[in-house]
Amino acid sequence: MNQRMNKIGIIIETENGSVKETNFGMITLANRGNAQLYALMGENAASAGASLAEYGITTVVDLGLPEEATVRLNPDVRAKAVVAAVNELGLDGVFGLSSAEGKDLIPRVAAYLDAPLVMDCLDVDPENKTGRTSQYSGKVVADIQLTGDIAVFGIRPNAVKAEAAQAEATMVSLAAGADTSSALSLVSWDESSADDSQVSLAEADIIVAGGRGMKNGDNFSLLFDCADKMKAAVGASRVAVDEGWVPYAHQVGQTGEKVSPSVYIACGISGSIQHFAGMKTAKMIIAVNTDENAAMVANSDYYVLGDLFEILPEIIKQI
Amino acid sequence: MQIYVCVKHVPDSAANIHILGKDQIDENVAFLLNPYDEHAVSEAASLKKANAGSEIIAVTVGKADADKTLRSAMAMGADRGLLVETDAACDSMTTARALVAAIKRDGTPDIILTGKESIDAEGMQTLFRVGAMMDMPVVTNAAGLTVDGANATVVCELSGGNTRTFETNLPCVIGAGRGLNTPAYPTFPDVVKARKKPVETISLDSLGIDAPKGSAKIVGLAPLVQNRTPKEITGTPAEQAAQIVNILKNEAKVIS
Ligand SMILES: Cc1cc2nc3c(=O)[nH]c(=O)nc-3n(C[C@H](O)[C@H](O)[C@H](O)COP(=O)(O)OP(=O)(O)OC[C@H]3O[C@@H](n4cnc5c(N)ncnc54)[C@H](O)[C@@H]3O)c2cc1C
Numbered sequence: 001m002n003q004r005m006n007k008i009g010i011i012i013e014t015e016n017g018s019v020k021e022t023n024f025g026m027i028t029l030a031n032r033g034n035a036q037l038y039a040l041m042g043e044n045a046a047s048a049g050a051s052l053a054e055y056g057i058t059t060v061v062d063l064g065l066p067e068e069a070t071v072r073l074n075p076d077v078r079a080k081a082v083v084a085a086v087n088e089l090g091l092d093g094v095f096g097l098s099s100a101e102g103k104d105l106i107p108r109v110a111a112y113l114d115a116p117l118v119m120d121c122l123d124v125d126p127e128n129k130t131g132r133t134s135q136y137s138g139k140v141v142a143d144i145q146l147t148g149d150i151a152v153f154g155i156r157p158n159a160v161k162a163e164a165a166q167a168e169a170t171m172v173s174l175a176a177g178a179d180t181s182s183a184l185s186l187v188s189w190d191e192s193s194a195d196d197s198q199v200s201l202a203e204a205d206i207i208v209a210g211g212r213g214m215k216n217g218d219n220f221s222l223l224f225d226c227a228d229k230m231k232a233a234v235g236a237s238r239v240a241v242d243e244g245w246v247p248y249a250h251q252v253g254q255t256g257e258k259v260s261p262s263v264y265i266a267c268g269i270s271g272s273i274q275h276f277a278g279m280k281t282a283k284m285i286i287a288v289n290t291d292e293n294a295a296m297v298a299n300s301d302y303y304v305l306g307d308l309f310e311i312l313p314e315i316i317k318q319i
Numbered sequence: 320m321q322i323y324v325c326v327k328h329v330p331d332s333a334a335n336i337h338i339l340g341k342d343q344i345d346e347n348v349a350f351l352l353n354p355y356d357e358h359a360v361s362e363a364a365s366l367k368k369a370n371a372g373s374e375i376i377a378v379t380v381g382k383a384d385a386d387k388t389l390r391s392a393m394a395m396g397a398d399r400g401l402l403v404e405t406d407a408a409c410d411s412m413t414t415a416r417a418l419v420a421a422i423k424r425d426g427t428p429d430i431i432l433t434g435k436e437s438i439d440a441e442g443m444q445t446l447f448r449v450g451a452m453m454d455m456p457v458v459t460n461a462a463g464l465t466v467d468g469a470n471a472t473v474v475c476e477l478s479g480g481n482t483r484t485f486e487t488n489l490p491c492v493i494g495a496g497r498g499l500n501t502p503a504y505p506t507f508p509d510v511v512k513a514r515k516k517p518v519e520t521i522s523l524d525s526l527g528i529d530a531p532k533g534s535a536k537i538v539g540l541a542p543l544v545q546n547r548t549p550k551e552i553t554g555t556p557a558e559q560a561a562q563i564v565n566i567l568k569n570e571a572k573v574i575s
């Protein structure tokens with residue numbers, strides 16, 4: 001029979017020295033089984049313990065990565081450090097966020113461990129080692145069951161709400177003898193975006209998105225202003241990206257980012273299958289559209305039939 | 320250079336997907352070359368142009384029908400195809416083993432190009448498994464690739480417009496993202512020529528791959544339906560905005 005997971009290592013993402021909010025929902029998810037929870041930390045292990053214990057982490061593991069940023073941030077080096085921790089601590093489950101970073105890290109870990117993996121899970125049943133994920137451009141939800149000694153799951157940020165579950169956490173350091181060699185060298189990267197106030201799409205709790213209805217790139221400043229006020233991220237349809245109004249990184253959809261925010265506000269987006277593929281799992285959809293027959297309106301929770309150029313400035317004014 | 324491109328035969332993203340039983344889809348829909356793999360083939364064609372005498376081999380694991388996807392890849396510039404044929408639904412651990420066995424049996428890759436993700440399974444992992452088994456470095460979501468002799472510089476895309484740049488040596492595995500290039504669609508003569516290019520069919524069983532030590536099995540499929548009941552927000556723009564703000568504050572509780 002398929003054995004459940006007993007010791008789950010959770011790869012924690014930090015930002016500016018503290019644990020990103022989106023980790024807590026992932027810990028809550030892992031805590032649904034009866035496994036012991038280990039937080040695997042590439043940095044800030046010492047300071048993060050208290051906040052992690054609040055959600056059920058019992059061991060905080062310092063992966064012992066070197067200070068040097070080009071080494072520490074190299075996803076291949078990080079993956080090897082996670083694999084070393086899995087082996088040393090005898091972990092039989094690994095969770096990580098299916099964020100942009102996670103998509104470059106978790107599959108590396110699974111490949112080195114030669115262990116099965118489900119990415120971008122909306123839900124996980126840790127007792128049955130089954131992950132629920134989207135397939136076929138978001139048209140289907142699949143339950144995928146893993147077998148083998150170690151199971152790996154990538155969790156879509158914001159898929160699960162965090163619930164406090166106070167525990168006591170102890171620290172473990174795995175500094176000694178970490179293998180930091182890699183055939184891949186990280187030579188440069190952008191610092192967490194020039195504009196620090198910008199929220200990442202995958203992790204945002206609110207997304208305000210624009211499509212062809214925005215008419216040009218300058219008008220996107222309306223969305224950026226609105227996002228600024230609500231601490232939201234700005235999304236876009238492929239049309240808006242293809243027209244060059246915003247960079248590709250803002251694209252939501254089958255060939256863009258897949259997101260599960262609490263609220264998705266779609267302005268001047270018709271709601272094509274391919275766009276829905278990326279935001280269908282939003283908890284609430286608010287559509288702003290001039291066309292009452294738009295698919296986005298029919299698949300919303302709330303809709304405004306009106307001109308986004310009249311509504312958005314009012315929202316900005318009122319927040 | 321010997322350039323291998325992994326291509327997958329997938330249902331068209333615009334197709335309506337019907338679920339049969341609890342773990343299968345009705346495959347009676349249009350299938351095509353996985354969109355990200357198109358970028359991979361296109362990049363292979365540019366590499367070949369820059370490195371005279373190179374050969375591009377498209378490799379797929381799938382049913383006999385996947386021959387069509389090999390033809391598409393050949394119309395876009397691949398010289399020949401390898402079809403690892405199986406009727407079984409393979410998870411990525413098995414698929415990667417099959418790809419590696421077929422490639423090793425065929426030749427010595429200088430580079431292996433793949434897509435960053437298949438649009439049916441949305442697995443995001445096969446390329447990393449291929450890399451680990453071949454002992455080659457892997458870069459995914461590539462938005463820029465420069466090959467200079469045995470060195471490769473790869474720019475890859477993260478979210479928020481951020482990028483990372485890696486340097487590595489060939490042979491390596493590169494997972495194409497949408498930013499890598501703009502695939503040039505084949506002309507009719509290219510399509511006709513592709514029909515005559517050679518495809519070697521290898522049965523999965525004949526590769527004699529070892530059973531993986533784990534598996535990923537679909538135990539349930541369901542359409543992603545969201546039962547939403549749209550409610551209209553009426554009034555003047557100012558009133559509509561006030562209601563939206565109220566919903567964000569008091570119902571969704573996402574702003575204070
Ligand atoms: C393989 C493939 C992959 C794709 N991947 C993606 C993807 O990842 N993401 C994606 O988004 N698309 C994707 N597409 C494209 C998709 O099919 C649609 O073309 C696209 O999503 C439409 O964008 P849109 O809604 O902005 O534009 P349109 O469909 O033109 O809709 C514009 C909407 O704006 C409304 N509008 C106009 N003016 C106003 C105004 N003043 N106020 C309010 N509303 C207004 C209109 O009523 C209309 O509903 C893909 C397509 C293919 C073939």
Ligand SMILES: Nc1ncnc2c1ncn2[C@@H]1O[C@H](COP(=O)(O)O)[C@@H](O)[C@H]1O
Pocket residue numbers: 325326327328353355356378379380381411414418432433434435436437438440441442443444445446
């Ligand atoms: N059956 C297959 N045959 C050939 N290549 C594949 C197959 N499955 C996956 N790949 C390659 O691996 C990439 C990532 O796939 P996936 O891990 O399924 O998201 C794809 O873009 C393909 O290049």
